[in-house]
Amino acid sequence: MKGSENNILDFMSVGTRYYIPCYQRPYSWTEEQCRILFDDIVQIHEQHEHDPNSRASHFIGSIVCQQTMGDNSGYLIIDGQQRLTTMYLFYLALSRHAEERSQSNDAIADAELKKKLSKLSQLISLRILEDESNETLDGTSHHRFELTKQDQEAMDKLYDGNPDAYIATSQLTKNYTLLYKLIGAEENLSLSELFRITKNVLFIEIKLDAYDDAQLIFESLNSKGLELSEGDKVRNYVLMGFNQNEIEHYYHEWWLPIERNCKNQASEFIQYYLAIKLGKSPSMKVLYVNFKNFVVASGLSKLDILKDLLAYSKLFACIQDCSYELPANVDTELSSAERSTLQSEIEQSLRRLKYLKYTVRTPFIIQGMMLHKQKQISGHELLASLKIIETFLIRRWVCGVPSHGLNRLFQSLAGLSRNVSETSGLVPEGSFTANLMRVMGTNDNSSKMPKDNEFKQALLTRDLYTNKSRSAAALIYLMERLENAESREQIAIFEALEQQNAAYSVEHIMPQNLSKDWRAELGPDADKIHKTWLHRLANLTLTAYNSKYSNNSFAEKRSMEHGFGSSPLRLNQQIAKYEHWSPAEMEQRAEELVAKALRIWPYPQV
Template structure:
């Protein structure tokens, strides 16, 4: 390793090319970061007392020996964000000079900037470029440097930052150029076969912009491979995986790996330890040339399942798409590790897509019933982490049902009696997702669904503690108790588009006014509209009717398979032993 302090412009000079390897993350600097760099460059450009300004390091190694007169190629391990940003800024300067004919110095023209820092004159194709980015950004940067129209599938970051620089350079070209000439970097040249790029790459995670889990994992898997293997794995699996995630790749990939590893290891994995867990507990011994393709292929296929879990719109099967949208609306991600396993089982032919729909609906029912019954949520992560490892593949769907029914008391799937009682009596504010619940009750059996987001929650018996005399008479002698205990229960809640008009009006007026309960198109208001008085009996009668619907929407699974209920202590011991054996 050889480290030297050098001017950034000096690093870019010469017949050479800096290439960003395919295992590096895409260009990711934001407009804010570019603005801060411009601010710093202007300040140092105006300050005659500051001869230099340090902006970081560039770590690279030469890919292979080169013949005299050919282009030297350097693979960049760290520094692509700075290099790319400076190439964009220099190109913006060159464009300004070309348009306005104002050389910065007697020998610093647009052509001089381009030939010295941006391109390798007289070369063609990729060799013309002084900097080559990875697949997602490469064509956009080439178009910018060559002055060509941007591609239809352009890199948004490259395009946006270049547009910013083109606007900004017009302010004070001379000051910017003086500042750029003072920029310094630590140039770290690694020796091929001597220095370990992987260890250096990992150590860089503690400085500068933190590396994502996706950056570290991609690097670990691909960096040690021969270039033909790298290219084949990246083009065949890794890039399609990035494309499947789309714009959510950088944020969602770490979550995918957490849930993937949780599924594979049978115990929950912390999002902050994903890379280390992947490296030491899962991928160790699998990154050799003979095994690495199987590893990357496995990640790719599970990533395509995960994308559909998180973005159901991408699922082609209509029933499964709807079921996954329902689960997403619950905003409970603890089931994703098991659902990855279920998706894989369906892809392997262990059950149909219709069977997978049933599994998703069972999970929704399980989560909803537990929420309504106020059962603890701290068991859910471990329940779903190991769920797929305890199923019989001979009849997968029946095994899922039997597994749900065998869960111990703390993890139980609440039966109808318990569910109905809590559904009717509990304060619905404690359920969470009341709009989700009311939406499902309203749309049960409908072919044309009602979009409840257009409606607001309405308390039929008003929330106002100072109830009017009309409402006191409506509720009867025990009106204080009824109001205290049943105000927020499901029997007293509905949906309306006329919340402000109804306000605290007496019940008869709420029914009869324009847009009131009698004329409402909302099914949830049918029983309200036919009630002659709104008191405890009416609230309980409606709650009981809604409970009849709820047990149908979120049913307990049934199966002919033998079900052996394991108590919670035994269950924890079983899961602990399974983890040890694996």
């Protein structure tokens, strides 16, 4: 390893080819960051103008490059790719301006100046942009600076110079366009001066040979630019150490599918993965360190780790998409219709759990799916475990049991499930859910499932309405189940909310602000009744017409257009059968809803 000060102009002019490894994230500098860098470059000249004896410069941090195996002239950019790519765009825009001005038809333009501009354009192309030592068979040159495949197409279009073909959505195109405009608008510096001044853009160059531990060096740096996520660090750790050809293969064959499955949540997925493997979830701040320690302790090769991550990421995607396909070699005793029904019920449960917004259950569900894929539990037992989790979470929410212990609970459950997976063969039917209930059946506040009496009392008397996001989602979930669970004719409430086709929300039958009509209907104890019943389950329902109901009287809410009487929701049709809305009606409705809730979420008997 060699470290020394260098300047950006000399660094990019030595005839070396630089490659951005495929595992690096796409180019992502913002236009604001590019504008700041350009202003910093211009300021170097301004400082020198103010004091000709000053050594004005701009420091951009460190750049780490590693010699590619078997290629003495090629280097991988391990750290600093965002800054280097931006400087390449700067030189490309500068060269384009010089070329265009040298070919201008402006009769006033000085012929000697045009000649100098032509030479400047050629100089930038030959010294920085092109690699003539690697010409293709048709005589065209390679770029000296090679990006990842997802960025290279946009860069090629910019290099070709046909604006109509530019990829407008690419951040490369946006930043090139900005730099081109900034250079064109610069009045105090000539193009030649802008070129020369980049010799004062300084950085610390760290060169590694092909056998240096690039990841170790990478970890110790505190570079300027955009901070890497923990998922970025894990990706780099897994892929570094392979030669360039292997990196390309492993990235496209394994890591890219993992990232696609994670949908920009790679860090969260790694956290869930470690929760399964370790039985505990490290905090996001130390996720990468814990992942490294796990890999070392496991003794697995990095290829084996990639294969394992891919397998688990597919199940993570199932949870995110609320989709699950029964493995062809599992549950083979079921008919085609039975398999279809089972798969649909699993997917419906995943959708409901997603809407509950308790992501702590994810590691356990992933591991449950893995056990099913490995033919160690049946599909019906997987479904039973999902329904137990639904019951567990909604009963705790209704009863107001604090959620702070849930993270640790589901991590330990995931660890127990992993231990099952390390045994061989099918576990006895019912034992998986029995183990689940053994943990949830304790009286410990962090893991207990409220019994029927506690659940019933809370449904009757607790205030369930709140503006808090998770509680609001739980209440919608509760109302959706009360509407749909016992009916073959389903109202697509979750789907409508996800697609924003219908703004279903919780409606207070007796409104939050009492009108004169409501006070008259409730009588002399109106305020007491209002305070007692307002946010209880008995006074709540679902509607897509909340704003139209407003503070209208009960009779108006019942008979108006889109009112309770004409609502497609069975919850509202039941309300419409009442002539008045008083404590007597609310007590009757409460008992009916509680009886239904106990049928929908029975205390599991396993």
